Amino acid sequence: MNFLRSFNAVCMPFAKETKKCISISIFNQTACYSIKIQHRRPIKVYDANAESEIQNMEEDGTSKKPIKRFKDEILGVVELNKEKLWNRNKSKIESEMNVEGLRTDETDSDDEKGETILGSTFVRLGDSDTRFERMIFKVQSKKQRHKANIIMLEGKRLIQDAISAGVVPTEIYFSRKSMIENLVMPAGLIKLYKMPYNKMKKWSQLDTPPGVVAFCQMPKTMVAKQNFQLPLTVICDNVREPGNLGTILRTVAGVGCNSVILTKGCTDMWDPKVLRSAAGAHFHIPVESGLTWDEICKKLDKNTRIFIAEHKEEAEMSSETMIPIVPYFSVKYSNLQDICIIIGGETEGISDEAVNLARYLDGLKINIPLNNNIDSLNVGAAISTILFEIKRQFIINNDLNCNEGNDVKSVK
Structure with missing residues (x-):
């Protein structure tokens, strides 16, 4: 008996404190939920009389048009809200693209021109495509470059110098057609891929990437012709x-x-x-x-x-x-x-x-x-x-x- 009294004397304060903490937690959750509910905007507001009238008409079976009309109104409001949300997100995305230096009008013009450039057909890469990432991984270190026998050239001028010297790229990735329109390269021998500029910037080591990357087979010792040569x-x-x-x-x-x-x-x-x-x-x-x-x-x-x-x-x-x-x-x-x-x-x-x-x-x-x-x-x-x-x-x-x-x- 004395043991039970001692046990109750020791454990009861902890039990009360635990009950108090649980009550406070439930109160906080309820208050938070209530605050969220207060800030939510209703889809449609209607009075109780209209609801009871629709229910009575449904029970009598006299007419189902008011119910259908009421449902159509709700669906119309939902679709309108979706359209507004899409327009708002679209304008936000366009503004971010302008900040990155990629104008949306140039992207749209690319879509209208077609899928062929310089006599070669190019492929559009989506966000889930990993071809570009796999090529980047092959040139990350000296060991990987020499194992894959691949080098990476970034920039239109560097790519053109390689092509003029006989080093023809196997793949070229670009964000806009204007990046490769002036390149002098053999038609049909190079795989061309168009990809988003933001994705290219994510993997580039430059703060402002040029927007065009080429991958070539690692050349052997170059034998260049020089007009002026010193001994x-x-x-x-x-x-x-x-x-x-x-x-x-x-x-x-x-x-x-x-x-x-x-x-x-x-x-x-x-x-x-x-x-x-x-x-x-x-x-x-x-x-x-x-x-x-x-x-x-x-x-x-x-x-x-x-x-x-x-x-x-x-x-x-x-x-x-x-x-x-x-x-x-x-x-x-x-x-x-x-x-x-x-x-x-x-x-x-x-x-x-x-x-x-x-x-x-x-x-x-x-x-x-x-x-x-x-x-x-x-x-x-x-x-x-x-x-x-x-x-x-x-x-x-x-x-x-x-x-x-x-x-x-x-x-x-």
């Missing part, structure tokens, strides 16, 4: 930043160098960021990637003069490995038969193999004098400065074939 080869040593590598390739193609060699530590030349930064340089100059230094030594001519782009003004090496450092403008490049410039990445710098190669072939280090306590330049800026100085000397001497070559040791 100059550029070796990129451990350049791991995609933007820097793309800038180097673009500069090399603009100067008119002979070729570019990428060592094994460089980033993938077919990375989408490298392709965008290079602006089509891949298709205008031969590029060899993933070479070891043993393979590079076999490719260089015995008369090749090695120059290492160095940002330091004084050598910090022992006498056994010391290589002279001179300003880049003090070398008479136009007197040389074959030139090789080695430039390293901003993070890793020049490798020991590159230094040993330059020392073995009696090479030099060249630097760009700087002021105001600036110790180095960006890789792209440094290679541009050096290469255009070499081109300037060849233009002045009017000796692009380099028939007469002197020893580089004559440089003071």
Whole structure:
């Protein structure tokens, strides 16, 4: 008996508190439901007398027209509300499309023109179609790109450069016909797909995508025809930043160098960021990637003069490995038969193999004098400065074939 009294004394406060919480919860739910009911708009309001009159007429069987008329009125109100809701959502969607830069009048005009462009029939992709996503996944990483043997080109100009060089895309995705109307491409050989711009923007790495993407088979080493060609080869040593590598390739193609060699530590030349930064340089100059230094030594001519782009003004090496450092403008490049410039990445710098190669072939280090306590330049800026100085000397001497070559040791 004492145990029951003790149990009741302990448990009763908890039971009352639990009952109180449940009551408060039920009250809150009821109040919330009541508030929602107050804000709902009725479909139709009618009085009780009209309802009783309709019920009496239905029981007597005299007429069913009032009931049918009443139901038709309700259905008419519902359809009217649906139409208003659709118009409101449609105007909202159109305004969002205008903000994204895709005008609705251009989309409608595309629908009216038909399903054929440039002699090829294109397919419209819906929101549930995953063809574009599957292609994007194949080029996300270097391993996936080389396994699928596919590269991605984004932008009309880059796609046209590839087609002009003989690299024909297998598939092209676009948001508007105007994006590909001016492309010069073979008819019937490329699969064309039209897709929403918002979906393309979702998967693009750019803030403002151009609205056209092409996928091509990964080409082999390009053999481009150049009207202006310098006896100059550029070796990129451990350049791991995609933007820097793309800038180097673009500069090399603009100067008119002979070729570019990428060592094994460089980033993938077919990375989408490298392709965008290079602006089509891949298709205008031969590029060899993933070479070891043993393979590079076999490719260089015995008369090749090695120059290492160095940002330091004084050598910090022992006498056994010391290589002279001179300003880049003090070398008479136009007197040389074959030139090789080695430039390293901003993070890793020049490798020991590159230094040993330059020392073995009696090479030099060249630097760009700087002021105001600036110790180095960006890789792209440094290679541009050096290469255009070499081109300037060849233009002045009017000796692009380099028939007469002197020893580089004559440089003071």
